[in-house]
Structure formats: C-alpha cells, structure tokens
C-alpha cells in the first residue's frame with residue numbers, strides 16, 4: 710500500500726485524457742497533474758529541448774513525492790523515455806500500451822498512427838507495433854495543428870475549423886484502408902468525435918492517454934502500490950501559464966471543475 714499521489718504530466722492539456730481514465734479506474738488515488746502550458750507545443754521542437762523539458766517536468770513531479778510517473782505525452786514517450794526509465798519510481802509511457810491495444814483491435818493489420826512531428830519522426834509507434842507483429846502495415850501522419858487547436862479550445866465536435874484540418878490530415882490514412890487508428894498524441898482524444906467523424910464507421914480509435922492510464926493501474930496493482938481504501942484523496946493541477954484557459958478546457962473535457970485546485974509554477978527553477 711502506498712498513499713502517495715500518482716504523477717502525470719504532458720506539455721499541456723493532453724495528459725488529462727489519462728487523468729480522466731485514472732479517475733474512473735482508480736477513484737481512490739491522489740493525482741498530481743503537471744501541464745507545461747507555458748512551453749507547449751513540445752512536438753515541433755528538437756530532441757535536446759524535449760529532453761530538457763522532460764527532465765524538468767519529472768523533477769517537479771518527484772518534488773511532489775509521487776509514487777509513479779506517467780508520461781501522458783506521446784512526444785516525451787517517444788523522445789525522452791530514457792529520462793523516465795532512470796527514475797527511482799515506476800515509469801509508464803504511452804507507446805507500448807497503445808501499440809498493444811491497436812494490435813488487439815485490428816482485423817486487417819492496417820494501422821494508422823497520428824502524432825506530433827517529433828513522435829512520427831521517432832518511429833516509436835511503428836517500431837512497437839512491428840515488434841508485436843512484423844506483418845502489420847503502419848501508416849503514420851504528423852498532425853501539428855491539432856495541439857494548438859486543442860490548447861485554444863477548438864474542441865467542440867461541431868467546430869468547422871478543426872474538422873477541416875482533420876480532413877486534410879486524415880485523407881491519406883483513410884485512403885490506406887486502416888481499420889485502427891492510434892491517437893498517438895494525448896491531445897487528440899480530446900477531439901476524438903471530430904476524428905471519428907472524418908475516419909468514418911469501422912475504424913477503431915485508440916486513445917493513448919486512456920491506454921497508458923490502464924497500464925498505470927495494472928502496474929500499481931502488480932507492485933502493491935495502490936492507496937489504502939479510505940485514504941484521503943487529493944487531485945492537484947499545476948501549469949506554467951495563466952490557469953484560466955487550462956481550467957476552461959479541462960472542465961469541458963473532464964466534466965468537473967478544476968478551479969481552486971489549479972496553480973501556476975515556475976518550471977525553469979527545476980533541474981535539467
């Protein structure tokens with residue numbers, strides 16, 4: 710038993726897709742969420758910068774005495790996994806769990822992967838999928854405009870701008886006849902209804918935040934690290950820019966308010 714919080718982080722709002730799932734499967738657990746809203750996006754930056762940011766993000770979470778770290782960010786999982794693997798607490802990323810879920814879902818072996826430029830360049834999802842079954846055909850596509858759209862609150866299923874962008878990005882993947890699509894950036898499940906509408910029926914969407922949260926729950930159970938039943942529960946949100954926009958989109962997505970529990974921190978004061 711371990712009553713310390715689970716640490717979850719992302720460059721911004723995307724990791725809330727993991728928090729939403731954690732709240733469902735582990736309702737008794739405390740969570741510290743960190744969203745680097747002042748430095749988002751990570752996915753269009755170089756490896757050195759992503760590594761530096763990831764080190765600071767994880768240093769912040771460790772300073773909050775977390776019992777495990779979930780990198781709810783496809784970009785960090787793809788580029789800076791080594792930083793997480795060197796931690797003194799269990800580390801979970803989004804790549805393996807999402808690849809496993811996609812492998813279980815596909816019938817025709819044709820799998821699409823969408824993510825940030827850094828994630829797609831790293832080939833992380835394709836490698837993980839081919840390790841599971843080398844006969845899979847993988848169709849990757851970077852979708853760099855999705856993150857700023859989500860961070861700016863263009864998330865409603867009826868939002869025309871987001872739909873047009875999705876149509877442009879997803880056309881080649883749809884034409885490839887995939888039956889499964891990994892939403893390889895954790896921001897993308899927030900606009901899953903739009904993506905599903907463009908992909909059409911018959912394509913299973915894999916939510917990387919959700920899959921990583923399920924993997925975290927399994928890891929904590931397996932290692933005897935769940936909180937004691939009835940232990941006091943706290944969920945805190947930390948961001949690096951003004952909290953207002955984060956709170957608005959978070960409330961829309963999580964279905965409950967995060968006001969009063971969201972505060973701004975200075976991430977640059979944490980070691981790289």
Ligand code: DGL
Nearest residue numbers: 723750751752783784895
């Ligand atoms: N949500 C993140 C990911 O899963 C990062 C998006 C970004 O900052 O570019 O890749």
